[in-house]
Amino acid sequence: MHEPLIKIDDKHVPLYRIVWVSDLPHFCGEDDCLREGYYEVRLDCDDSLWTNLPDRDRVIETLNQWCGDPRDEGEF
Numbered sequence: 193m194h195e196p197l198i199k200i201d202d203k204h205v206p207l208y209r210i211v212w213v214s215d216l217p218h219f220c221g222e223d224d225c226l227r228e229g230y231y232e233v234r235l236d237c238d239d240s241l242w243t244n245l246p247d248r249d250r251v252i253e254t255l256n257q258w259c260g261d262p263r264d265e266g267e268f
């Protein structure tokens with residue numbers, strides 16, 4: 193069974209706490225925005241993590257494996 197933990201930023205997050213993962217990078221137009229170009233990983237409890245594109249893709253890939261994406265069947 194796949195380990196249901198993933199490291200995002202410097203935090204180990206249980207996969208079941210992830211509500212959704214952003215498809216597009218953050219943009220809000222604020223001059224001092226620190227999230228610009230980062231991808232949001234929404235967690236339950238009104239919490240969010242912010243990550244770069246390679247990490248965002250890694251999160252989705254891990255979620256797919258954990259959720260048992262049928263496309264991955266037979267690869268393990």
Ligand SMILES: [Zn+2]
Pocket residue numbers: 218219220221222225226227228
């Ligand atoms: Zn912003």
